[in-house]
Amino acid sequence: EVQLVESGEGLVQPGSSMKLSCVASGFTFSNYGMNWIRQAPKKGLEWIALIYYDSSSKYYADSVKGRFTISRDNSKNTLYLEMNSLRSEDTAMYYCANVNSDWYFDFWGPGTMVTVSS
């Protein structure tokens, strides 16, 4: 059974940093691209970052470019999102999802909540 489990939930102050993790199981993690998607409270979904299966390419939404970094460790079946210079508008549920060979998202994790507030 495919499982994606995010962690790193917390409350942080504006301007600070935070790192999220997503541990994958039930599939060959190193064969799949991975994404981070977020959802602000009572709002819609926003794709924020994609990393290829071998980390050879990374893409970001304009809203996080230069502040967030996506990375992965295939030996640990783990995806990361390093978030710097956090703003109140980064408050959201953060989901990881895999991308299959046809480029849509097969599976999503349950999400982890990040709150940026003073």
Added chain:
Amino acid sequence: DIVMTQTPSSQAVSAGEKVTMSCKSSQSLLYNENKKNYLAWYQQKPGQSPKLLIYWASTRESGVPDRFIGSGSGTDFTLTISSVQAEDLAVYYCQQYYNLYTFGAGTKLELK
């Protein structure tokens, strides 16, 4: 960037009704080389993460009931639920994967 516009934003329905919702993209999602539309639909129930329903605009994911029907091509797409069930009350998002990813704002199905 490709903009995805979903209408309506919410819809009140009764069990057994046929429901249609629209998704329009700011540019064509049809890739000429393979004649496929890079459009997916996801269902999100309260307190849950999104679940893939439809990909390639009209292909149902394994296990998705056949009352969910995706159609359309180019820039205009529709998700139809032929006979709404209580468990279908959720928010439905379309997503383009033609050029990175963009989601529509969602259509929320509520009980009438």
